[in-house]
Amino acid sequence: MCGLGIPLTAAFENIGKETQSGVWSEIFLECSRIMKEEHLSCGAAWRRVLSENNSLPLEDSDYMDLYDFGEMLGKSDRFNQEEVLELEKEKLSALESKAREALEVRGKLYRNLGALTGAAVVILLI
Amino acid sequence: MNKATSCANLEELINDYLPDRIKLAIKGMDIRFIREMEEIRVRAGLPLMGVFSGYDRFIGPNGVLSDNPGNGLIVSAQELRNLFYLLCEHSVYAYQEDICRGFITLRGGHRAGICGTVVYQDGRITGMKDISSVCIRLSKQMKGCAGEVVKSIIRGNQDIYNTLILSPPRCGKTTLLRDICRLISQGMESLNFRGLRTAVIDERSELAASFGGIPQNDLGPRTDILDGCRKKDGIEIMLRGMAPQVIIMDELGGQYDAEAVKMAWNAGVRIIATAHAFNLKDFKGRLGVGQLACGGEGFERIILLGMNNGKRWAKVLDADDNELSFLDQNGRMSDGFFRLHCHGLKVVGKAGGEAACSSKISGDNPES
Structure with a gap:
């Protein structure tokens, strides 16, 4: 039915259950739950969950970047989604380097996020 | 359902x-x-x-x-x-x-x-x-709608006739086929008919309507489903791996469909299929699949469906065009067949229009 991909709700759930997901585990699981139960778009669910987790050590501009990322998920075909995820990975790598210089804790956070985005690419392509 | x-x-x-x-x-x-x-x-x-x-x-x-x-x-x-x-x-x-x-x-x-x-x-x-x-x-499985028709297509207690269902679009072919599949697969105690291993090639995902691999319609307990698969490929896969006794598929008409059906017949497997046609002559004239209804080794039972003045009818023919049974809304078919699309007319009253097929089938109307 779903061909070569699985819907975002299932992909998020899979990521959330991964042990290395760290602080992002709850975020992905909650996002999946909201999308499933309230039939919200990924962008809306992602934004809501992130804004409710405003204790994350992120700058406002980081949140904005993440909101934009959520908005783009699920809205296009596989080819375009791969491009979106590739771009996001590049952006996160750059942020990670910047954060590493500033603060080790944030560096860890970005590294987690980078790894998870990579995992999302794999999941979408399975 | x-x-x-x-x-x-x-x-x-x-x-x-x-x-x-x-x-x-x-x-x-x-x-x-x-x-x-x-x-x-x-x-x-x-x-x-x-x-x-x-x-x-x-x-x-x-x-x-x-x-x-x-x-x-x-x-x-x-x-x-x-x-x-x-x-x-x-x-x-x-x-x-x-x-x-x-x-x-x-x-x-x-x-x-x-x-x-x-x-x-x-x-x-x-x-x-x-x-x-x-x-x-909207999906509306009509369990029981094939209860009468199926009597004309079973042969003994563990075999069926190769059967083709013909009608113009929107006259209930797929709904009828779905229920025939269910009955053939589960068996019918009242007719002393045992269920058969049934394979469904669901090219357009309409028969089983599988969602995430789970059929959303009941096609019977002995039914295996190939979803989204071309008929020719599907028949080969089923014959190779599932040893079906009956293969069921919707809407014959493609370039390679006739070859695929013959392949199944050569393997001793019965076929039940549907096709768009206004009558048997219309179907026989089709390039490729038309030969499948030309007697001899072809389909042994033809079910024609139609609607006239808001009333449904079904006619079962043998391979030589002899009428075996005729069922209409006023007669013996009261088990659900006529619920297919029909009672909207009663509810709305002044609804007006006839069913999509009615104007086209006037030549087939047995009442005229």
Whole structure:
């Protein structure tokens, strides 16, 4: 039915259950739950969950970047989604380097996020 | 599927998939119309429309039905886009193959046809953008509708005749085939008929309406389903791996279908299939598949379906065109067959239009 991909709700759930997901585990699981139960778009669910987790050590501009990322998920075909995820990975790598210089804790956070985005690419392509 | 299950399915469809204003409009409709509705048609910038038994009506913001397009809820392009994303579970990439085929199968067995700008790459369709309309075809499995017809196609207590169901579009071929499949697979104690291993090649995902690998319609306990598979490929796969006694498929007519059916017959497997045709002569004239109904080694039973003046009829013929049985709404078929599309006419009263097929089948009308 779903061909070569699985819907975002299932992909998020899979990521959330991964042990290395760290602080992002709850975020992905909650996002999946909201999308499933309230039939919200990924962008809306992602934004809501992130804004409710405003204790994350992120700058406002980081949140904005993440909101934009959520908005783009699920809205296009596989080819375009791969491009979106590739771009996001590049952006996160750059942020990670910047954060590493500033603060080790944030560096860890970005590294987690980078790894998870990579995992999302794999999941979408399975 | 009984009425309660069918309504629960419909409720789920309305709640899970429809954007707010469309949801409100549908929920505002009289429950009798909701039950009888066959399709919901949503077009960008145009009024919301419901299709009932052979006629359609525009649906107002509060669910009032009207002949006047001006009274219908005008659906915006944004709402249509939202509907499309909801149908795809907000994961367009995951439904890419379905979108390229022109429809998405939904939970509950419903099906959404999609129109928009088709995207080609290297000569093949790779997607669709700028969605312009969606047609949600509501699934209504009619358990028991084949109860009478099936008596004419069973041979002894563990065999059936190769059977072809013919009718113009929208006369209930697929619904009848689905129920025949269920009965052949589960067996019928009253006829001392044992169930047969049945394989379904569900090329257009209409028979089983599988969602995530789970058939949304009951096709019987001895049924294996190949979803989204071309008939020729499907028959080969089934013969190789599943040892079916009967293969069931919808809408014969493709270039290689005749060869595929013969391949199954050569393996001793019975076939039950449907095809679009106004009568047997029409089908026999078809290039390729027409020869399958020309007596001898071909289909042994032909079921013709039609509707005239809002009344359904079914006629069973043998391979030589001899009529074996005739069933009509006033006669023996009272077990559900005539519930296919029919009672919308009673409910609406002044509904007017006849079923889609009625004008075309006048030549076949046994009453005329």
